[in-house]
Amino acid sequence: MDIKVSERLEGIGEYYFSQKLREIEELNKQGKKIINLGIGSPDLPPHPEVVKVLQEEAAKPNVHAYQSYKGSPVLRNAMAAFYKKWYQADVNPDMEVLPLIGSKEGIMHICMTYLNKGDEALIPNPGYPTYSSAVKLAGGTCKEYALKEENNWEPDFKALEEIDLSKVKLMWINYPEMPTGKQASKELFERIVAFGKKHNILICHDNPYSFILNEQPISILSAEGAKEVALELNSLSKASNMAGWRVGMMIGAKERIEEVLRFKSNMDSGMFLPVQLAAAKALSLDKEWYDQLNGIYSERRKLVHQLLDVLQCKYDKAQVGMFVWAKIPSSYKDGYELSDEVLYDKNVFITPGGIFGSNGNGYIRISLCAKKEVLEEALERVTA
Ligand SMILES: Cc1ncc(COP(=O)(O)O)c(C=O)c1O
16 A cells, blocks of 8 residues: 655654664564663552552442543642642642643643744753654754753753744753753752743743652742743653553643643543542652652662673762663763673663763663662673
């Protein structure tokens, strides 16, 4: 059949991981038993009470209908309460909260809501690859801004001011940053909010990692006047161990929520009510939940640090989030070379930093979503 894919898919490659996973599968078929330290999908279960709510609610006869596009009030209230409790942010549950089917879909929805052909969006390099795919799919153009170690992985505002910003409508930011593990300060958010106001750019902050190995979760809403110019995405995928459940949220001014809802309500028809009620339970968990989770991640991180020492990589111990980001020794051309060497010689897969953008070329990223025994085995293999 002679059918062409749409032009909007041109230049949107297959996600690096899906390609690499196929290669790993092939190697496994040859009996290699590859340890995959690439992907950030939590391996631990959600809190048992969360699963219990899902089970009990799903057994009821009257919970199976389509749900409101805006989400259940129970979930919206839980999201607003979560923002108050952890980020000290006042959010109106009826007007300033939008439950999402994962924050990845929110990235697409925001781009589809605001970008016309020719509009530009600022994208972090290195950063989560979905920002650039979503901008391109929506018809916009990506304008990368550099994040560099010597600049403490913060945007270089002087350089940003020097470029032509007249067509820039959105700026994607993500702190704690994936892949660099950099945490934002309130001052950094204030500078970004001021930058957005000055240039009339909608700041889109993606915040899924603020509870992982981090004692001070922070939201962009902590910056004065942020709601006038910023949206924030959050997610239950990482800190609630619910990646497969697909629950996220968008927080922002009433007008922005309504605008994004205009697009979103044409894409999906709400979320299964028992999932929403269980998500509300997850959002109400107290510090003990995050402490025990971080206890496990911090044990794992020690092993990852040892593994990186063996590979003679350098890393900052103050990183937060679900990965460790490390600079490779200068004997390697780039992270791809090191990653391939470790994959083919040691049967361990680690992510080359270059997939997150050219400024990640000299780095690799290791996920903490592997059990201690698996990391011990990886360490043994790499050391041998
Ligand atoms: C920076 C970043 N944002 C968003 C997501 C997507 O999260 P969700 O599962 O909520 O769609 C990820 C997942 O890997 C991520 O790393």
